[in-house]
Amino acid sequence: MTEAATALTARNRIERLRAQHGDGVVVTAPSELDYYAHDVFSLGEALLAVLIPESTDQLQAMIPELAAADIPMIARGGGLSYTDAFLAARPGCVLIDTSRLNRILEIQRDDRYVVAECGVTWAQLFEALEPLGLRTPYFGPLSGLEATLGGALSQGSVFLGSGVHGSVGDSVLSLDIATVSGDLLRTGAAAAPRTAPFFRYFGPDLTGLFLGDAGTLGIKLRVSLRLLEAPAHSEYLSWQFADAEAMFASMAELSRAALASECFGFDPLLAEMRMKRASISEDAGTMAKVVKRQGLLAGAKLAARGRGFLDTACHSAHAVIEADSKAALAERVRRARRLVRDGEEIPGSIPRALRGAPFAPPNTMLGPAGERWLPVHGIVPHSAARDCFAALQTRMLEEQACLDEHAIRIGFLFATVAAQGTLIEPVFYWPDSHTVYHRRRVEAGHRARIGEPEANPPAREQVARLRRDMAGILRAHGAVHFQLGKFYSYRAGRNPAALALLDAIKRELDPNGLFNPGSLVE
Numbered sequence: 001m002t003e004a005a006t007a008l009t010a011r012n013r014i015e016r017l018r019a020q021h022g023d024g025v026v027v028t029a030p031s032e033l034d035y036y037a038h039d040v041f042s043l044g045e046a047l048l049a050v051l052i053p054e055s056t057d058q059l060q061a062m063i064p065e066l067a068a069a070d071i072p073m074i075a076r077g078g079g080l081s082y083t084d085a086f087l088a089a090r091p092g093c094v095l096i097d098t099s100r101l102n103r104i105l106e107i108q109r110d111d112r113y114v115v116a117e118c119g120v121t122w123a124q125l126f127e128a129l130e131p132l133g134l135r136t137p138y139f140g141p142l143s144g145l146e147a148t149l150g151g152a153l154s155q156g157s158v159f160l161g162s163g164v165h166g167s168v169g170d171s172v173l174s175l176d177i178a179t180v181s182g183d184l185l186r187t188g189a190a191a192a193p194r195t196a197p198f199f200r201y202f203g204p205d206l207t208g209l210f211l212g213d214a215g216t217l218g219i220k221l222r223v224s225l226r227l228l229e230a231p232a233h234s235e236y237l238s239w240q241f242a243d244a245e246a247m248f249a250s251m252a253e254l255s256r257a258a259l260a261s262e263c264f265g266f267d268p269l270l271a272e273m274r275m276k277r278a279s280i281s282e283d284a285g286t287m288a289k290v291v292k293r294q295g296l297l298a299g300a301k302l303a304a305r306g307r308g309f310l311d312t313a314c315h316s317a318h319a320v321i322e323a324d325s326k327a328a329l330a331e332r333v334r335r336a337r338r339l340v341r342d343g344e345e346i347p348g349s350i351p352r353a354l355r356g357a358p359f360a361p362p363n364t365m366l367g368p369a370g371e372r373w374l375p376v377h378g379i380v381p382h383s384a385a386r387d388c389f390a391a392l393q394t395r396m397l398e399e400q401a402c403l404d405e406h407a408i409r410i411g412f413l414f415a416t417v418a419a420q421g422t423l424i425e426p427v428f429y430w431p432d433s434h435t436v437y438h439r440r441r442v443e444a445g446h447r448a449r450i451g452e453p454e455a456n457p458p459a460r461e462q463v464a465r466l467r468r469d470m471a472g473i474l475r476a477h478g479a480v481h482f483q484l485g486k487f488y489s490y491r492a493g494r495n496p497a498a499l500a501l502l503d504a505i506k507r508e509l510d511p512n513g514l515f516n517p518g519s520l521v522e
């Protein structure tokens with residue numbers, strides 16, 4: 001078939017789907033296609049249509065229809081990743097917005113697992129479990145108000161709970177996946193007859209194959225996640241340090257001792273941005289949530305400390321310590337304090353506010369003066385953190401003239417992941433205009449307060465180049481990446497036998513390369 005004939009067949013197929021499922025499910029309005037073609041940083045190729053299925057059955061019925069017309073399809077959860085992950089690498093793709101696949105199907109208190117559809121957000125799951133005193137071990141990214149289970153499962157994710165429980169994949173028991181023929185592929189022990197999704201391992205681990213697949217092997221419909229009793233008591237600790245080396249050493253100690261559910265740090269610039277963005281005592285929304293979740297005394301502590309407590313010239317580390325009893329908590333806090341050497345303890349207002357409102361609107365995707373924002377990250381073994389950070393800083397010094405010329409600023413977020421790893425996340429800020437994506441995602445009142453800089457394509461170009469450089473430096477220090485999307489290198493230098501197996505699996509599951517083309521190819 002010629003290109004024009006293929007395009008016509010594809011358009012006819014979309015029209016047929018629209019006739020079957022309606023305008024609310026099959027969307028082709030140009031303004032919508034434009035919005036869905038953006039992530040935080042980039043614009044993808046033009047989309048053919050956006051499908052917003054109302055049920056997993058409806059989605060399963062549509063997939064083979066698309067495949068029969070050779071239409072590539074890309075799943076999108078909350079759309080909060082920023083590595084071209086759900087952007088089309090070529091024209092004519094269909095985006096599948098999973099936000100209506102948002103039912104929590106089963107909370108198994110006795111057997112400690114929960115089954116949910118993959119369009120459920122992390123905030124929705126947390127709120128359903130919290131009154132029952134339950135929680136998943138990893139319980140979401142900071143974008144979890146809108147980010148979905150499916151997005152995190154398909155690209156990896158860390159933050160809430162990661163200090164002790166690692167990344168999202170470590171909490172997964174089984175998956176239900178729609179294949180290109182619309183069949184249901186079930187993983188975990190639940191694939192066996194008469195077996196509930198309560199256990200992951202029963203023979204080879206097929207669940208792991210689909211975790212971090214960037215949505216290239218199928219579309220995730222449902223997941224079963226482990227449940228834990230949510231610890232009843234918590235304390236919030238913060239320290240500031242004279243230098244990054246002392247901060248890394250203390251964070252690694254806390255990580256190895258598995259003491260902090262979250263342990264994260266800021267460099268001076270990120271601390272400055274954080275303090276500018278939210279005067280914690282003035283942030284009524286956060287305060288109300290802290291009082292609701294942690295009690296009046298916690299709210300009073302937060303208010304009393306205001307925002308002058310952190311010296312923004314310092315590196316700082318912040319820890320959420322949890323335990324089942326007051327005595328156990330006191331013991332863990334005592335051990336944490338003993339492990340942090342060379343740090344000056346300061347009020348734990350930042351981790352307290354974080355846990356008061358763990359899922360805030362994603363306003364941090366713009367800087368405090370309306371700047372654009374773009375992170376890049378890697379997770380290195382603790383022993384490599386110091387050298388890796390030093391190499392990133394050397395690169396920044398080499399680029400100082402360029403950074404000054406374009407008013408680009410780079411801050412750093414750090415976090416520990418289980419007992420093994422330190423996440424290093426350089427975060428770029430630069431003055432630049434906002435896109436339709438920012439206008440829809442950031443609260444209107446917040447955007448009005450921070451303002452919008454002029455369009456600045458030269459700075460944007462430099463940020464894209466520097467981000468790539470930084471990813472290369474992280475990789476050169478043995479870093480692993482989540483959110484590979486179409487940005488991070490996956491194949492370069494990887495074990496050939498492992499790649500050959502993955503390619504064979506891809507051919508088996510998706511012979512025509514219709515699921516998220518352009519991902520995991522470099």
Ligand SMILES: Cc1cc2nc3c(=O)[nH]c(=O)nc-3n(C[C@H](O)[C@H](O)[C@H](O)COP(=O)(O)OP(=O)(O)OC[C@H]3O[C@@H](n4cnc5c(N)ncnc54)[C@H](O)[C@@H]3O)c2cc1C
Binds near residue numbers: 219364
């Ligand atoms: C303000 C902000 C804060 C953030 N904080 C964190 C953080 O704390 N920790 C962290 O790890 N990340 C964070 N992120 C990055 C991002 O939010 C996370 O990676 C999140 O997991 C993305 O989820 P999503 O539902 O938005 O996925 P999307 O961006 O919609 O999709 C991500 C990838 O998953 C695929 N996908 C989505 N759903 C499915 C499905 N059902 N089946 C198959 N493939 C699917 C998509 O094709 C795409 O490749 C943050 C981002 C922002 C903007």
